[in-house]
Amino acid sequence: EISDHKSPLYAHSVLALDYCLRLGVHGLPLMGTGDWNDGMNRVGEAGRGESVWLGWFIHSALTAFIPLAEARQDLQHVREWKAAAAALVVALENAWDGAWYRRAYFDDGSPLGSHENAEARIDAIAQSWSVISAAGDPARARQAMQSVKDYLVRAEDGVILVLTPPFNRSEPDPGYIRGYPPGIRENGGQYTHAAMWTVMATALLGQGDEAHQMFSILNPINHAATSTMAQRYKVEPYVVVADVYSTEPHVGRGGWSWYTGSAGWMQRVGTEAILGIRVENDQLIVAPCLPGGWPGFEARLRWRSNHYLISVKRSSNVVRGTQSMRLDEHEISSNNTVQLVEDGLEHRLEVILSV
Numbered sequence: 137e138i139s140d141h142k143s144p145l146y147a148h149s150v151l152a153l154d155y156c157l158r159l160g161v162h163g164l165p166l167m168g169t170g171d172w173n174d175g176m177n178r179v180g181e182a183g184r185g186e187s188v189w190l191g192w193f194i195h196s197a198l199t200a201f202i203p204l205a206e207a208r209q210d211l212q213h214v215r216e217w218k219a220a221a222a223a224l225v226v227a228l229e230n231a232w233d234g235a236w237y238r239r240a241y242f243d244d245g246s247p248l249g250s251h252e253n254a255e256a257r258i259d260a261i262a263q264s265w266s267v268i269s270a271a272g273d274p275a276r277a278r279q280a281m282q283s284v285k286d287y288l289v290r291a292e293d294g295v296i297l298v299l300t301p302p303f304n305r306s307e308p309d310p311g312y313i314r315g316y317p318p319g320i321r322e323n324g325g326q327y328t329h330a331a332m333w334t335v336m337a338t339a340l341l342g343q344g345d346e347a348h349q350m351f352s353i354l355n356p357i358n359h360a361a362t363s364t365m366a367q368r369y370k371v372e373p374y375v376v377v378a379d380v381y382s383t384e385p386h387v388g389r390g391g392w393s394w395y396t397g398s399a400g401w402m403q404r405v406g407t408e409a410i411l412g413i414r415v416e417n418d419q420l421i422v423a424p425c426l427p428g429g430w431p432g433f434e435a436r437l438r439w440r441s442n443h444y445l446i447s448v449k450r451s452s453n454v455v456r457g458t459q460s461m462r463l464d465e466h467e468i469s470s471n472n473t474v475q476l477v478e479d480g481l482e483h484r485l486e487v488i489l490s491v
Contacts, residue, residue: 146204146208149201150205150210150213153194153197153198153201153217156190156194156197157194157220159186159227160184160185160186160241161184161186161245162186162227162230162231162241163223163224163226163227163230164186164187164188164190164191164224164227164228164231164241165186165187165190165191165194166180166183166184166185166186166187167179167180167185167186167187167190167240168180168181168183168185169181169311170311171187171189171190171193171240172189172190172193172261172330173261173298173313173322175310175311175312175313175316175321175322175323176240176248176310176311176313177311177312177313178308178309178310178311179240179241179242179243179248179308179310179311180240180242180243181243181311182243183243184243184244184245185240185241185242185243186240186241187239187240188228188231188237188238188239188240188241188249188262189239189240189259189261189262189265191224191227191228191231192228192262192265192266192268192269192271192272193265193269194224195221195224195225195228195269195271196265196268196269196270196271198217198220198221198224199221199271201213201217202214202217202218202221205217221271224271225271228266228271228272229272229273229276231262232273232276233247233249233250233251234251235251235279235280235283236249236258236262236263236279236280236283236284237249237262237263237266237272237276237280238250238262239256239259239261239262239299242308242310243308244308246308248310249262249299253306254301254306255301255302255303255304255305255306256299256300256301256302256303256306256310256324257287257300257301258283258284258287258288258299258300259298259299260284260288260296260297260298260299260330260331260333260334261298261330261333262280263277263280263281263283263284263334263337264281264284264330264333264334264336264337265333265337266280266337267280267281267337267340267341268333268336268337268340277341278341281334281337281338281341284334285346287300288300288334289334289350289353290382291349291353293382293387293388294353294358294359294380294388295325295326295353295380295381295382295387295388296326296331296334296335296350296353296354297324297325297326297331297382298322298324298325298326298327298330298331299322299323299324300324301318301324302318302319302323302324302325302383303318303323303324304318317383318383319381319382319383319386320379320381320383320386320391321378321379321391321392322379324382324383325379325380325381325382325383325391326379326380326381326382327378327379328354328376328377328378328379328380328395328398328401328402329378329395329397329398329401331350331353331354332354332398332401332402332404332405333401334350335347335350335351335354335405335409335410336401336404336405336409338350339405339409339410339425340409340425342425343425344410344424344425344426344427344428345427345428345429347409347410347425347427348410348426348427348430349427351405351406351410354376354402355402356369356372356373356374356375356376356377356390357373357374359373359388359390360373365388368387368388368389369388369389369390370389370390371390371391371393372393372394375393375394375395375399376393376394376395376396376398376399376402377390377391377392377393377395377398378391378392378393378395378398379391379392409425410424410425410426411424411426411433411435411448412424412425412472413435413437413446415437415439415476418475418476418477419473419474419475419476420437420439420444420473420474420476420485421472421473421474422446422448422459422461422472422474422485422487423472424448424487424489426448426450426489430450431449431450432447432448432449432450432489433448434446434447434448435448439476439478440478441478441479441480442476442478442479442480442481442482442483443481443482443483444482444483444484444485445482445483445484445485446485446487447484447485447486447487448487448489449486449487449488449489450488450489450490450491451488451489451490451491452490452491458471458490459471459472459487459488459489459490460487460488461474461485461486461487461488462485462486463483463484463485463486464483464484465484472487
């Protein structure tokens with residue numbers, strides 16, 4: 137039935153955010169019967185388990201909503217959310233495991249995603265979101281992503297794992313994720329949704345060569361470059377798969393295809409993180425993270441009734457680490473932002489990057 141109670145979207149969002157701020161003994165959000173990875177449905181089923189990844193994610197949500205609360209003069213939530221975000225940063229850094237961040241804590245307080253664990257010692261999303269959220273200590277976040285590359289990126293097999301080693305027998309029982317054979321789906325295979333976050337975090341660190349290499353690993357067409365590869369992959373090479381298997385005899389075999397959630401993230405990672413093109417609040421932002429071998433690229437953007445022809449090129453005449461922009465032959469004072477004004481015209485934007 138349709139409820140008689142009605143509230144604005146903002147009020148619903150406030151309820152959701154406040155609900156997520158129920159914390160455990162480590163100061164991290166309660167995991168319940170699953171966070172992003174619903175296969176970990178027994179980590180916090182008793183109501184005490186906590187999620188490190190969810191801490192990064194909620195920090196991102198809070199920082200995104202604080203300006204909205206300020207605009208509505210909801211000063212109580214501004215104060216509460218700023219305090220909660222600051223407290224989360226402290227708690228999340230306490231989840232540092234030495235070379236990466238832990239993934240979660242079980243109901244009994246034991247860690248998940250730690251070097252102490254025989255299985256699932258490192259989980260990709262707890263590392264990538266330390267970067268994506270911009271809340272992680274910069275040096276630690278960079279080290280965490282290096283650990284992801286060391287343990288989870290297997291370029292020779294064409295897979296980027298979500299965690300390793302897979303669950304098999306370890307206790308406490310993490311949930312139905314252990315029902316998948318080791319190396320299949322979320323249980324130590326490539327789960328493409330998580331792998332896209334790995335690429336995004338790598339690009340946000342400015343590592344263009346590595347980001348492009350990882351993106352190429354995930355690009356389905358590259359799994360059918362030869363007949364042998366296509367026979368191994370076994371699914372359509374023109375759509376995104378949910379998962380790719382990582383253990384013999386099925387290494388490189390695609391799983392559930394036509395996976396629109398991961399396809400949406402592939403679109404965002406390729407366009408926003410690598411090409412660096414995105415629109416926010418009537419502003420066009422161009423901040424590429426390109427591989428070293430690219431001289432540049434061209435793109436066409438339609439925004440409302442406008443068309444923008446975007447040309448990005450490298451030049452040795454630009455100071456290292458900066459870029460210049462010209463819109464319709466006029467220099468723009470901003471380093472990477474263009475104010476969009478709807479006029480129904482076609483505009484040319486030239487971006488010059490340092491070599």
